[in-house]
Amino acid sequence: DAGVIQSPRHEVTEMGQEVTLRCKPISGHNSLFWYRQTMMRGLELLIYFNNNVPIDDSGMPEDRFSAKMPNASFSTLKIQPSEPRDSAVYFCASSTGTRSYNEQFFGPGTRLTVL
Amino acid sequence: GQQVMQIPQYQHVQEGEDFTTYCNSSTTLSNIQWYKQRPGGHPVFLIQLVKSGEVKKQKRLTFQFGEAKKNSSLHITATQTTDVGTYFCADTSGTYKYIFGTGTRLKVLA
Numbered sequence: 001d002a003g004v005i006q007s008p009r010h011e012v013t014e015m016g017q018e019v020t021l022r023c024k025p026i027s028g029h030n031s032l033f034w035y036r037q038t039m040m041r042g043l044e045l046l047i048y049f050n051n052n053v054p055i056d057d058s059g060m061p062e063d064r065f066s067a068k069m070p071n072a073s074f075s076t077l078k079i080q081p082s083e084p085r086d087s088a089v090y091f092c093a094s095s096t097g098t099r100s101y102n103e104q105f106f107g108p109g110t111r112l113t114v115l
Numbered sequence: 116g117q118q119v120m121q122i123p124q125y126q127h128v129q130e131g132e133d134f135t136t137y138c139n140s141s142t143t144l145s146n147i148q149w150y151k152q153r154p155g156g157h158p159v160f161l162i163q164l165v166k167s168g169e170v171k172k173q174k175r176l177t178f179q180f181g182e183a184k185k186n187s188s189l190h191i192t193a194t195q196t197t198d199v200g201t202y203f204c205a206d207t208s209g210t211y212k213y214i215f216g217t218g219t220r221l222k223v224l225a
């Protein structure tokens with residue numbers, strides 16, 4: 001298995017531009033998570049999907065952020081418009097089932113820099 | 116809300132020395148998971164602890180869950196340069212919502 005796949009790996013954009021991050025979870029996993037990691041705030045859960053349905057988006061910072069999961073093998077996280085404070089590493093993770101004690105498999109992350 | 120703190124924040128050790136990181140929660144932990152993130156990498160699952168007082172070992176790594184389920188620790192015996200990275204604990208709070216600790220960054224000096 002290729003593991004969780006994220007693209008792009010690096011993104012540099014200018015303030016005000018739209019940014020779309022992509023994630024392909026591990027086949028058969030029905031839970032998908034988007035995280036943001038910064039030095040100041042650590043690892044923060046942004047949104048959680050189960051069976052393609054958004055269950056909890058309380059971690060999404062503001063309306064500029066949106067996430068979709070149109071099918072079991074693809075999810076996007078969009079920032080529009082982007083701001084310098086959005087600069088961070090964004091991780092996608094997937095796991096099986098809904099039980100709380102399933103390990104999460106993280107993708108390699110997308111390092112976003114907003115100038 | 117729940118906070119999961121780890122100490123120390125940073126630790127530099129000489130290769131061969133032992134290392135311990137502590138994970139403390141403001142509330143009772145449900146299940147605790149430990150992850151390792153290499154520099155420039157992504158978090159990788161190490162282990163999960165479920166029962167009060169549980170101790171698990173993986174080669175040179177020893178994981179412990181406190182009796183009151185409010186803390187956990189990871190101990191590495193005789194560190195090696197391959198142990199470099201940031202170690203995170205994560206509490207699942209009994210649901211899907213994983214609360215990650217602040218992390219301990221380990222540097223091993225050869």
